[in-house]
Amino acid sequence: MTTPDxxxxxxxxxxxxxxxADGFQVLLLRRPSRGSFADAWVFPGGKVEQGDRQPGAAEVDDARRAAARETAEEVGLTARDLVPLSEWRPPAEAPVRIRTWFFLALAPDAEPSPSADEVVELAWVSPAEALARHASGEWRLFPPTWLTLHRLSTFADVDAALASGGAVELFQTQVLDEGRAFGWAQGTLHAHTLPWRFDPV
Incomplete structure (x- = not known):
């Protein structure tokens, strides 16, 4: 029986x-070759744990605390003033179903120090460069990461990108065409061949 979202x-x-110099960069990390995101490039983050929860707090605040804690654990950076960007709900077919909140934040000046257990390598890249590496087959991205980068690639600088947050978008994922495409109210991601293509509604 499927668990309600x-x-x-x-x-x-x-x-x-x-x-x-050419606008802004985002921090991406490559996961080890194990687990749900094996060898994928992702943003730092992870599950909400009991210590992240506060009585009476909204779930977005629990997710914000988890996101900041995981970022500190995974890449040694203190993320402050996290602006909610989106909520991603997995398709019913997903073997592991977790709702994930995405946040935007200005990176601190400190250099990242990756956790050896959780991070194989780090990269600061523009959204366009990350998408190009995926299109060439060099990088593996999952649809939420790809689409977040795709949308961020339209902004000219950090201020414009940060301003896009605050009004949370809900992405309720549907698997289409036997897994070769993914759909949301916002549009369809065609993922059967590289490069991927997004058709907005």
């Missing part, structure tokens, strides 16, 4: 942004 476990992830 509202009862699914929660997670939080942080899209760290820093200014760059």
């Amino acid at each position: 509202e009862d699914l476990p929660l997670a939080g992830t942080v899209v760290l942004l820093r200014p760059a």
